Amino acid sequence: MSYQPYFLLTDIIYFFLLFICIIIIWRCRQTRFFQQIKSTLYSRKALCALMIIFAYLTVATLDSIHFTVVKSNQYFSKGRVISVLDILFEKTQAKHEKTYSKPLASHLFTAEKVMKNGIVTWVYPTLNISQARLKSSVSTTDFILRKICMTLGCTLSLFLLVYLLTFNLRKQKPYYAWRTFYITTIILLMFASIIIFTSSDYHLLGTDKVGNDILYVSLKSVRTAVLLGSITMLIMLPFAIFFGMGAGYWGGKIDDMIQFVYTTLSAIPSVLLIIASVLALQVFIERHDTFFSTMIMRADIRLFVLCLILGLTSWTSLCRVIRAETLKLRELEYVQAAKVMGTPNLKILFRHIFPNVLHIILITVILDFSMIILAEAVLTYVGVGVDPTTYSWGNMIDAARMELARTPVVWWPLFSAFSFMFILVLAINIYVDVLRDKLDPRNS
């Protein structure tokens, strides 16, 4: 074995979270609430959005399974921490370029001075990745045709598999938007197979200033975004739920105290609070850098700390909403009845009140998830986001923001960072919109 499993802190938390989610979904699959959520899949746009979100989650999950390289091979040196995604992209990664190249280009974007027979000429050097292809006898047209055939073949055969697997289910449950499901499947499969088959011979989205493949960097950034969103939610939820329901249910002194805490926290402009905490912790990490032996561990800790801080600063708004709803629910007859019959307070909270604020929690969590993905880019730009060595869309934008000032314009790094971010956030927002219509018709 040349690879050995390796666990980063955020990986463990992420898989723990996935595990909890799966258990909750499995346990609650019969409840009315879950049936309501499932009924969002009757809507075409919700189904499409959800599938795109799942595609992103898959990339993030693949990228969260890490290995250390025990024996160095032609792609990876010994001791490096890599993920499944790195292994899928090993060929692309091995072909490192010098600097910018356009999407699908075969030559570098900038010319280089070459001495030839004593005369200085400017040439555009061939990319490392396309050297093998250009040297071989196969013509470019043939090559592209062959790639197209492979892509189509792969897509169609996988699609056939999916079609056959869902055949029975479709007969049983004809209400779901099956046509959209199949069309989205085809599109996603096509993208996947294009990436798999051509990424070893082309930089599909070009390369950046130091010659990294943009597509690879963008895909690696998916993990950062997803983890940042989900771990923040994990940290934020207990605070918001317990404090919100507690304040609303018990009222009095407890309510005053909790209100004081969240007013204080929201009085500090959230950006500045985040900046202040990140700065303080950054210095802490720098001073105790012996704790974190490798660079990847340090970047990982910083990601976790960022989640922690975002979680601790962003629970206030959800807490306020839950408190207001609990105040209303407390006065309802079934809660009063439960109280009269001597049901313990905690049991009332979790039997009678919690299920009725659940829809608010779910909607806010998913919405905040997309907000955090957008906020990450802003924070990284300000200089308090994720570690500069972490792959993230924020870092990509930060590195590329002067590139539009160049002539000719280098547009592809910004383009891909923004479009990857846009597609994910758009999918989440569209899904939330449908979900809100289903769960909370009054507010939509």
Add this chain to the structure above:
Amino acid sequence: MIPILVMVNVITFVLFFSINSPDDIARAQLGNKHISMQQITDWKITHGYNLPLFYNVKEQGIERVVQTLFFQKTLKLFIFDFGVSDAGRPIGQDISHRMWPSFILALPSLIIGLLVNISFALLLIYFRQTYLETTGLIICIILMSISPLFYIISGQYLIAKTFQLLPISGYEPNFAAWRYILLPVIIGVISGIGMGGRWYRTIFLEEANKDYVKTARAKGLSELKILFGHILKNGMLPILTGVVILIPSLFLGSLLLESFFGIPGLGSYTIDAINQQDFSIVRVMVFLGALLYVIGLLLTDISYSIADPRIRLS
């Protein structure tokens, strides 16, 4: 109100001083790694960091509490004595200089943004249950899914670089400022439409479903009259709350816009301070932000009682 501000100060104080001791601040400011203890002590004395954190045993009486870092560095903020930054400049003076560009940028963004968002939301209500509304809502979702950085970068690229209508960045005092302010304001307004339009729409929609609107319609009032005379008027109350929530987010918006457009306001001041790890400035800015928020809360309460006489201030 005052307890909140004190608490804010305690939080920032703990954040900055317990994790970063004054020694660390001195080391960060003095720069190089090979500095003697003597240099650090000297720096701490000249910048007033040589006091204990909360309680000074060397002094007598009230001085035991006064002669501490907590009192000197944070409680003095309440009388607007901001002291000197770690780099040695008076913060109060810097802030009074940099306040105006920030103000000139933030106020038009807020007002124009509000007007645009409210009229967009009213349009959505006017055309409700038609294709125009669906299209408008889809546009809203798309607009709010785009990163704010994209608006800034593409706006600068298109308007300032390609068409050269306005300067890319920079600032001039007095009336010449409008040329530099216009682009950031436009970008700020556009990036807020998605969120704001939907938010105000839900408010107006709730009003539009109430009985008095049906009565007005039954009386034969025109839709436009209902929209402006009834729905808008009654929707103003929840909008007032929303505006207060906007104030802190205005801070974030300006932070980004100012640093991208090179406007010498408070936002870019903060970002510079962050990059130089000048904690005294960040601390002052946190205090000012919290102060603004608390004042905003107070103003909402007052405006509530003016807008709706049924609500009394207790």
